[in-house]
Amino acid sequence: MKWFLILWAGPIALLGSWYGLSYYDMSFGIFMLTRDAHDLVFRIYGHILGVPPEVLPPLVARAIVVDSLVVFAVIAFRRRARIRAWWHARKAAAQPSEPLRASEESLSSAP
Numbered sequence: 001m002k003w004f005l006i007l008w009a010g011p012i013a014l015l016g017s018w019y020g021l022s023y024y025d026m027s028f029g030i031f032m033l034t035r036d037a038h039d040l041v042f043r044i045y046g047h048i049l050g051v052p053p054e055v056l057p058p059l060v061a062r063a064i065v066v067d068s069l070v071v072f073a074v075i076a077f078r079r080r081a082r083i084r085a086w087w088h089a090r091k092a093a094a095q096p097s098e099p100l101r102a103s104e105e106s107l108s109s110a111p
Contacts (some may be wrong), residue, residue, distance in 0.1 A: 001075070001078065004074075005075075006069075008067070008071050010063075012064055012067075014059075015064075018032070018033070019038075019057070021033045022034065022035060022037060022038035022041075023035070023038055025038075039053070042056050042057075050094070084103075
């Protein structure tokens with residue numbers, strides 16, 4: 001499971017850091033982190049896919065969200081027994097052990 005999460009989070013972190021650094025042109029002297037490389041990559045991918053380059057970043061973001069939901073669903077499925085036990089313990093802790101009863105002397109005598 002650890003490798004599954006590493007292999008999921010690694011490319012997302014790499015892509016996110018490249019996108020952020022190249023979008024804001026923080027190149028540190030590396031061509032791939034320049035805004036020119038950023039625009040070139042999206043022009044190439046847009047040309048390959050036959051879509052305008054401006055459409056690609058939201059598509060990639062949606063793909064990351066869908067992939068993340070699938071990964072979390074797999075994790076939840078594998079840990080469903082632990083999650084169920086946690087949920088039942090949480091519900092049991094939230095319920096009072098004995099019901100509260102009003103005593104005669106604490107009741108108001110207001111009309």
